[in-house]
Amino acid sequence: MEAKILGASEHSITPDQLSKAANIVVNTLQEAGYEAFVVGGCVRDLIIGKHPKDFDVTTDALPEQVCKLFKMARTVGRRFRIAHVKIDREIIEVATFRAAADADTQAGHMVESSEGMLTRDNVYGTRAEDALRRDFTVNALYYDPVNSLLLDDVGGLDDIEAKRLRSIGPVEQRFREDPVRMLRVIRFAAKLGFDMEPEAMRMIEGMGGMLNNVPPARMFDEVLKLFHGGAALATFELLRKYSLFKYLFPFTDHCLNDEEPGLPEKAMANTDRRINEGKPVIPAFLFACMLWEPVREDAEKIIESGTPANRAWKVAMADTLRDQCQYVAIPKRLAEVIMDIWELQMRLARRQPKEIKSLMGHRRFRAAYDFLLLRSELSEVDRDIIDWWTDIQEQDGDRQLEMVQTLKEEREDDGGYPDDNIGNRIDGPDRNTSGNTTNNRSRQNRRNSRGRGQRGAQGGDQGQSSGNGQNRRRNRSGSRGPRAAGGANGASGTQQRDGRSRSRGPGKRAGGGRSRNAGNANSNSA
Secondary structure, X not given: OOOEEEOHHHOOOOHHHOOHHHHHHHHHHHHOOOOEEEEOHHHHHHHHOOOOOOOEEEEOOOHHHHHHHOOOEEEEOOOOOEEEEEEOOEEEEEEEOEOOOOOOOOOOOEEEOOOOOEEEXXXXXXXXXXXXXXXXXXXXXXEEOOOOEEEEOOXXXXXXXXXXXXXXXXXXXXXXXXXXXXXXXXXXXXXXXXXXXXXXHHHHHHHHHHHHHOOHHHHHHHHHHHHOOOOHHHHHHHHHHOOOHHHOOHHHHHHOXXXXXXXXXXXXXXXXXXXXXXXXXXXXXXXXXXXHHHHHHHHHHHHHOOOOHHHHHHHHHHHHHHHHOOOOOOOHHHHHHHHHXXXXXXXXXXXXXXXXXXXXXXXXXXXXXXXXXXXXXXXOOOHHHHHHHHHHHOOOHHHHHHHHHHXXXXXXXXXXXXXXOOOOOOOOOOOOOOOOHHHHHHHHHHHHHOOHHHHXXXXXXXXXXXXXXXXOOOOOOOOOHHHOOOHHHOOXXXXXXXXXXXXXXXXXXXXXXXXXXXXHOOOOOO
16 A cells, blocks of 8 residues: 655644653654654544543664663563653653564564464564554554654555554454454444454454463553543443453453443443543552452352351452452552452441541542442442441531431440441341342342353353352362463362362463352461
8 A cells, every 4th residue: 555644734733732752752863863753542543633641652763772862761571672761750652663574584484372372573674564563554653743744554544534443464363463452452442433344353252262361461551441541331341242351350250240230330431431521540449340249259158158257358359359360460559459448348338436537537438438339329338328428528527526426326226236237247147248238138139040150151161150040159260370270281170278179270361250169268268
């Protein structure tokens, strides 16, 4: 395809639409005699009138040469090194032009890994070769802010006008080179409203299992891009439609109900609203919502065995976070916030008078309160609890003290704690401190009656869940790498952990649930 070069009068992008750091990087590289362009999704977003979240630069300078030009720069990456240039608080990713995939040359030789992914020796090339190496035509646009030129080698401008996502090169090969591209298709389709080639969408459903071979740390970055772009709910629905969500959150996928929205859907809609209103969002809140239902199911199973509720919930929380990290790595700093949000649910539901002041001063109080609000929409928490916490936040100090004193007197009249409908102290194995106990039991009965345990069958051979609705055990399978008891030969095994048996599925990660021997839950746990 003949390349298009548009001058300043032929396109709508201006240098002042770029960040200060992006302009500095491009100008510095060109002054040193190198080619340099702003490239990729940021150019696409500027063309369609969106504000890019970040800017990427590409150049013919080698990473070492880039680092010599900037004091705050370092090289990153193993498979293909790039430079990160820090200017003020912004980091600009600077990549050297890469050669296009060419199976006929030694430099671009393709090799298929044991997991079916195509790898090749990355080599440097020209700008035109770099354009052919990119994933979609709409992401292969180059903008030169110094000379106000817009370059299109692959017809990306026409595809933007047609609202079409078109792969550069064979679709299957592109997905095998980098399975994450399947997630990008979903993200662009949801965020931009673009349509992907039907052939690509058919391939996604059959090739989704390759996402299991992507490092969990990289998957974390992709999840943030998927759900923090202002179209989280639409993205979630497309991930479910094309059977990709189960490779990101397999335990959550097992718990989802197609007939009625749950906490993930509520969280997605809430995240979209905040982002579109310019309000901040924190990844920990989204993860807390996404993983809450697996935590609930585990905790309820352990409680049924006679384990005290507080202990059961702590074990379920820790186990769910640990197991989820096999698929999408959760940094420790975020895991601590998630645990705080979850643990505060119990304390907010109890409303112990002596704890009210410390709860309202807790650094995670607002996030935990927002989480409680979403749960109340699903009838997990009594409305009286929500109204009380909402009211006390709107009062001055004296009125807050009065509300706490009134609550204390009510507790004394009731024998020191509220009834089970509020979710505080309940004697025996039915004790549940997460919120509305009556509604919790009804919710559990509905799950049992609709046979949720059979949902794992959607995962094919990626770790199917067995059992019916009365047996809600999940087969949490697939520890990564050498930790898997089955090893590479696919044999399964079990690991004994603190008195409880956890089944191991075949091979690496596998979509599906986990199996917990709830009868041993009374043993010492982490």
